[in-house]
Amino acid sequence: MDLRALPSVDRLLAQADALVAAHGRALATQALRAELAAIRQDRPHPLPDAGAILKAAARALDAAARSALRPVLNLTGTVLHTNLGRAVLADHAIAAALDAMRAPAALEFDLGSGGRGERDSHLRGLLCELTGAEDATVVNNNAAAVLIVLNTLARGREAVLSRGELIEIGGAFRMPAIMEQAGCTLREVGTTNRTHPRDYREAIGPDTALLMKVHTSNYRIEGFTAEVPAPDLARIAHDAGLPLVNDLGSGTLVDLRSWGLAPEPTVAEAVAEGADVVTFSGDKLLGGPQAGFIVGRRDIIAAINKNPLKRALRLDKIRIAATEATLRLYRDPDTLAERLPTLRLLSRPEAEIRAQAERLAPQVAQALGCAAAVVPCASQIGSGALPTDTIPSAGLALTPAPEALAARLRSLKTPIIGRIHDGALILDLRCLPDDAALLNALA
Numbered sequence: 001m002d003l004r005a006l007p008s009v010d011r012l013l014a015q016a017d018a019l020v021a022a023h024g025r026a027l028a029t030q031a032l033r034a035e036l037a038a039i040r041q042d043r044p045h046p047l048p049d050a051g052a053i054l055k056a057a058a059r060a061l062d063a064a065a066r067s068a069l070r071p072v073l074n075l076t077g078t079v080l081h082t083n084l085g086r087a088v089l090a091d092h093a094i095a096a097a098l099d100a101m102r103a104p105a106a107l108e109f110d111l112g113s114g115g116r117g118e119r120d121s122h123l124r125g126l127l128c129e130l131t132g133a134e135d136a137t138v139v140n141n142n143a144a145a146v147l148i149v150l151n152t153l154a155r156g157r158e159a160v161l162s163r164g165e166l167i168e169i170g171g172a173f174r175m176p177a178i179m180e181q182a183g184c185t186l187r188e189v190g191t192t193n194r195t196h197p198r199d200y201r202e203a204i205g206p207d208t209a210l211l212m213k214v215h216t217s218n219y220r221i222e223g224f225t226a227e228v229p230a231p232d233l234a235r236i237a238h239d240a241g242l243p244l245v246n247d248l249g250s251g252t253l254v255d256l257r258s259w260g261l262a263p264e265p266t267v268a269e270a271v272a273e274g275a276d277v278v279t280f281s282g283d284k285l286l287g288g289p290q291a292g293f294i295v296g297r298r299d300i301i302a303a304i305n306k307n308p309l310k311r312a313l314r315l316d317k318i319r320i321a322a323t324e325a326t327l328r329l330y331r332d333p334d335t336l337a338e339r340l341p342t343l344r345l346l347s348r349p350e351a352e353i354r355a356q357a358e359r360l361a362p363q364v365a366q367a368l369g370c371a372a373a374v375v376p377c378a379s380q381i382g383s384g385a386l387p388t389d390t391i392p393s394a395g396l397a398l399t400p401a402p403e404a405l406a407a408r409l410r411s412l413k414t415p416i417i418g419r420i421h422d423g424a425l426i427l428d429l430r431c432l433p434d435d436a437a438l439l440n441a442l443a
């Protein structure tokens, strides 16, 4: 075999206008050199011609140009999948974020007076209106919200929390670790399954800074249990002149029962029950971008805003714009499920999803050359919300060789993420935007 028959890089480049236009001269040259080097090493027979080398270089460059952080089809059945980026944003929120990205925005500029404005002012009014709280502020995520609340109110002192609420939220968020980072001492009271009012009362001493309640969103303690309801806990705290902090986690702003879902405590309820501070996430049930909301007593919010950590944990204009647009949707509950993807997906009727599965089964089977059976599914809200309440759904069970099928679907240009269960690859169709999205991904 005569490797001298291979075209030179310069000759290839002369025919590589499309490649250069798409990726630039430097990357195109590099890719062609790499192809030639691989051919010299592997000595394939027959040697590829210039056209084949250009095509191989284009494939390599296209693959390298594709971000690993790219859109996927979430057919896991978990609507708010933390590893897949949690909430999908509403069109209104996307449009607001784009506007904020394209041009300067009056982020900390008061258009009325022409003087300096406040970053949080864009969200404060809406948060107060939707939660009934006196005041509100916002930080990077709910973990940050808990951190700054504890650091502001309890640094060098004690925070009292029931042993039944010492949660871990996955990743590194564990309540005891957050307390340590916030500089406060965790004072555990009660037992895993039962905590009584007297447990809190007896724990309160000169070093106590606050009582804390954490919504045990991602697990449930059942059987012989007792917890102190928030209104009673608020009374115990206030009798001792202390604030009650309630970390709701996936706090929702609406009564989910209106959309046929199991109830989650709303932020307004937590405020009305007497908590002095309530924290919750922006990208869980609320359906917005990642953010951590802190609502509650005006003097406490003012102290939090003065904490130097606030500057380190603040939101940028893009997320403030998207968050504001998301919160605005809540002012009209009648159109909320239409406009907010999280609620729209959570409330999709099972019958509609099953009909979609029946429509798609033959086409998916044909595209993949496998068997596709319509099966009932149990979707989850995800992100720790209502872990034991599943939502009836439907999907496709693909067989045989589910592991190999799963790998193949992950390698598509728009990867399809399912879940392996009982020897089949299950695609829960609850979060499929429309039939075409799946068929195009498979094409």
Ligand SMILES: *Cc1c(COP(=O)(O)O)cnc(C)c1O
Residues within 6 Å of the ligand: 141, 142, 143, 144, 146, 167, 169, 173, 214, 215, 216, 217, 218, 247, 248, 249, 250, 280, 281, 282, 283, 291, 292, 383, 384
């Ligand atoms: C999810 C959750 C958190 C952490 O919120 P992030 O927005 O993920 O930072 C904290 N507390 C509770 C109770 C949660 O459910």
